[in-house]
Amino acid sequence: MGPRYLRGLRFGLLGVLVAGGMSTVLVGSSSAADPPANCTTTGTVTTCVFAYTGAAQTWTVPAGVTQATFDVYGAAGGTAAISNTPGGAGGRVTATLPVSAGSTYQLVVGGAGTDNGRDPSGREGAGVNGGGAGGNDGGSGEGDGGGGGGASDVRSGSCAATLACGLEARILVGGGGGGGGAWLTPSGGNAGNPSGAPGGGPGGGGGGSQSAGGAGGVNPDGDDKPGKGGALGLGGAGASGAGPSGGGGGGGYYGGGGGAASGFQAFAGGGGGGGSSFGPANATFSENPPGLGNGQITITFCPSTAGVTTCVFASTGAEQSFTVPGGVSSVHVVASGAGGGSGSGAGPGGRGAVVSADLPVTQGDVLYLEAGGGPTNTGACFEDTRCIGGFNGGGSSDFGGGGGGASDVRTTGQGDAGTLASRLLVAAGGGGGGELCASPQPPATGAGAGGDAGAPGAQGNNCGIAGGTGGRAGTSSAGGTGGTPSGHAGALGIGGDGAAGSSGAGGGGLYGGGSGGEITSELPDPDEPPNTGGAGGGGGGSNLVPAGGTSALTTNPPQIVISYTAPKAVSIAIAGRKSLQGHSVASVAVLSTSDFDARSIDPKTVCFGDAEDPTQRDCTERDGQITLLDVNGDRKADALLQFETNEAGVDPGDTQACLTGKTFDGTPIAGCASIVGIPRVLPYSFPPFSSPVLTARDS
Numbered sequence: 085m086g087p088r089y090l091r092g093l094r095f096g097l098l099g100v101l102v103a104g105g106m107s108t109v110l111v112g113s114s115s116a117a118d119p120p121a122n123c124t125t126t127g128t129v130t131t132c133v134f135a136y137t138g139a140a141q142t143w144t145v146p147a148g149v150t151q152a153t154f155d156v157y158g159a160a161g162g163t164a165a166i167s168n169t170p171g172g173a174g175g176r177v178t179a180t181l182p183v184s185a186g187s188t189y190q191l192v193v194g195g196a197g198t199d200n201g202r203d204p205s206g207r208e209g210a211g212v213n214g215g216g217a218g219g220n221d222g223g224s225g226e227g228d229g230g231g232g233g234g235a236s237d238v239r240s241g242s243c244a245a246t247l248a249c250g251l252e253a254r255i256l257v258g259g260g261g262g263g264g265g266a267w268l269t270p271s272g273g274n275a276g277n278p279s280g281a282p283g284g285g286p287g288g289g290g291g292g293s294q295s296a297g298g299a300g301g302v303n304p305d306g307d308d309k310p311g312k313g314g315a316l317g318l319g320g321a322g323a324s325g326a327g328p329s330g331g332g333g334g335g336g337y338y339g340g341g342g343g344a345a346s347g348f349q350a351f352a353g354g355g356g357g358g359g360s361s362f363g364p365a366n367a368t369f370s371e372n373p374p375g376l377g378n379g380q381i382t383i384t385f386c387p388s389t390a391g392v393t394t395c396v397f398a399s400t401g402a403e404q405s406f407t408v409p410g411g412v413s414s415v416h417v418v419a420s421g422a423g424g425g426s427g428s429g430a431g432p433g434g435r436g437a438v439v440s441a442d443l444p445v446t447q448g449d450v451l452y453l454e455a456g457g458g459p460t461n462t463g464a465c466f467e468d469t470r471c472i473g474g475f476n477g478g479g480s481s482d483f484g485g486g487g488g489g490a491s492d493v494r495t496t497g498q499g500d501a502g503t504l505a506s507r508l509l510v511a512a513g514g515g516g517g518g519e520l521c522a523s524p525q526p527p528a529t530g531a532g533a534g535g536d537a538g539a540p541g542a543q544g545n546n547c548g549i550a551g552g553t554g555g556r557a558g559t560s561s562a563g564g565t566g567g568t569p570s571g572h573a574g575a576l577g578i579g580g581d582g583a584a585g586s587s588g589a590g591g592g593g594l595y596g597g598g599s600g601g602e603i604t605s606e607l608p609d610p611d612e613p614p615n616t617g618g619a620g621g622g623g624g625g626s627n628l629v630p631a632g633g634t635s636a637l638t639t640n641p642p643q644i645v646i647s648y649t650a651p652k653a654v655s656i657a658i659a660g661r662k663s664l665q666g667h668s669v670a671s672v673a674v675l676s677t678s679d680f681d682a683r684s685i686d687p688k689t690v691c692f693g694d695a696e697d698p699t700q701r702d703c704t705e706r707d708g709q710i711t712l713l714d715v716n717g718d719r720k721a722d723a724l725l726q727f728e729t730n731e732a733g734v735d736p737g738d739t740q741a742c743l744t745g746k747t748f749d750g751t752p753i754a755g756c757a758s759i760v761g762i763p764r765v766l767p768y769s770f771p772p773f774s775s776p777v778l779t780a781r782d783s
Contacts, residue, residue, distance in 0.1 A: 158176070158260045159235070174233050262283045311354060392647055413445060421456050433517050440635075484587045518618055654680055701732060
């Protein structure tokens with residue numbers, strides 16, 4: 085059945101956002117340049133860190149970058165004066181946004197609140213970017229409340245290039261923590277998760293929400309010294325009085341309320357409420373880690389070519405992470421494990437593995453990446469300069485070569501329970517070479533070599549007697565056994581260490597390889613040099629290859645490459661009331677633009693509904709087809725789709741809903757829009773048309 089052609093109709097108030105619920109980015113005139121001094125690049129992953137400076141900053145999108153992950157930390161609230169009552173923690177919001185090369189973003193990093201009575205800036209302790217002032221006791225300062233922490237935010241639009249964007253241009257906000265109230269223990273409220281927490285004490289200020297500032301705290305002793313309420317972008321001031329004063333509210337999307345003051349020493353000033361955080365449907369919210377005072381904004385991005393984004397995570401000796409962008413349901417991973425080392429006068433190390441596979445993912449998932457490292461001191465190992473195994477499981481040796489570290493992708497970070505069991509893909513490391521014997525016969529070429537990933541190590545060379553045997557490779561269910569004599573077995577994720585410090589160590593992997601047997605010797609004649617045999621090479625680790633994946637051997641440097649195709653960002657409009665609940669049909673229009681033709685949508689692929697959990701969405705268009713009409717009067721054919729609202733997974737309090745799908749040529753699409761404040765659901769029989777009839781020529 086072909087598409088239906090109808091005249092356009094007016095949707096009333098349209099909620100139009102691009103993929104993942106993100107505001108449209110206006111492209112500026114800046115050209116790409118080398119990363120600024122606050123940016124570092126490892127592999128192809130660039131991370132830019134913007135610290136607090138007290139002034140607005142900018143970031144311009146480099147050429148070839150189509151999306152970036154923003155990690156926004158609000159500032160902490162200030163500590164109250166003599167009581168040292170702590171302020172609340174700032175809030176954190178993380179989201180991946182579509183961006184355009186040359187566009188500029190305005191970044192405002194919040195400043196931490198300070199003690200009112202000891203703040204030399206004249207801001208009464210208020211943190212930069214919306215923190216509320218702490219209350220003042222009017223005397224010694226011992227009863228002063230702490231100032232609220234300032235929010236950190238990202239602002240988008242043509243205003244950004246000139247640092248002229250106001251609060252209405254904010255697309256991401258990490259709220260500021262509330263300031264501590266004076267005396268006793270009324271701490272400031274933590275910032276948004278996404279709403280702010282109330283301040284401590286009976287007179288604590290309320291936390292900011294997604295739609296209003298927190299209420300000012302009310303003094304429980306009846307003395308009329310309430311804190312000031314928060315507002316859009318601003319924390320309320322803590323109340324001042326002759327006794328303990330209130331903490332200031334934290335800045336935020338909406339600021340927290342200021343704490344109340346007390347007229348009596350027996351009572352405490354209330355803590356300021358935390359400000360709220362804000363972000364699109366694919367954003368994640370949390371509180372800042374302890375010890376973070378001033379705010380911070382971190383931007384991470386990778387280059388894109390022909391719609392495919394490729395992130396190369398080189399070996400750094402530490403865990404790295406990748407957050408799945410909105411609308412992405414599969415990533416292609418190519419992981420390369422490290423080769424083993426050759427040690428001091430030892431056989432060569434074995435090769436690492438390269439494993440490739442497609443992994444199913446969900447937006448917002450965090451993948452933890454362990455790009456294996458090569459062993460240290462290759463070719464020059466001694467007791468005081470051991471060949472330390474490579475990062476992520478390579479075994480170590482004194483004179484033999486260290487094992488290569490594996491590269492893997494897991495869903496639980498290092499240090500957390502079950503981290504090794506959460507691995508989705510593992511590319512094993514190679515085993516280290518065993519120390520060669522030299523007496524009384526010269527060493528044999530190639531003896532004692534470390535095993536390649538998945539292969540055993542070689543036996544040590546013969547200098548009169550047989551050398552130690554090679555360590556076995558790790559398997560799919562156990563570590564490789566050690567060679568004889570005295571070799572050490574591998575274990576889950578770990579290669580065995582060299583025997584007596586002389587044999588090659590095992591490579592890391594799903595299960596690590598065993599180390600080789602140590603150097604052998606016999607003394608048949610006390611007057612002659614002993615007969616010796618070289619140490620065995622370490623076994624390689626084992627791979628974990630997901631279904632449909634492939635593996636091979638490699639001499640490339642260890643790394644993890646993740647590539648994916650982000651969905652085409654489309655603008656959608658939803659017709660409904662303030663909530664979709666109670667309505668039998670939700671009408672969703674996908675708008676045609678200069679670079680997207682809505683007629684290309686395959687109605688059999690579309691899903692609509694809950695913004696946070698794609699699995700709850702309705703994936704059956706009511707009629708199995710699209711209706712073509714001009715929704716916004718631009719004489720372009722837009723696509724109208726209809727869904728059963730009770731199948732869409734939209735919950736009370738939700739503010740957005742999202743649509744995903746594909747075009748007939750397989751290009752994925754995604755878009756989100758507001759479901760708050762929309763006047764009505766379109767009935768199935770449409771009201772009088774308000775736009776010209778589409779003709780074949782128009783469409």
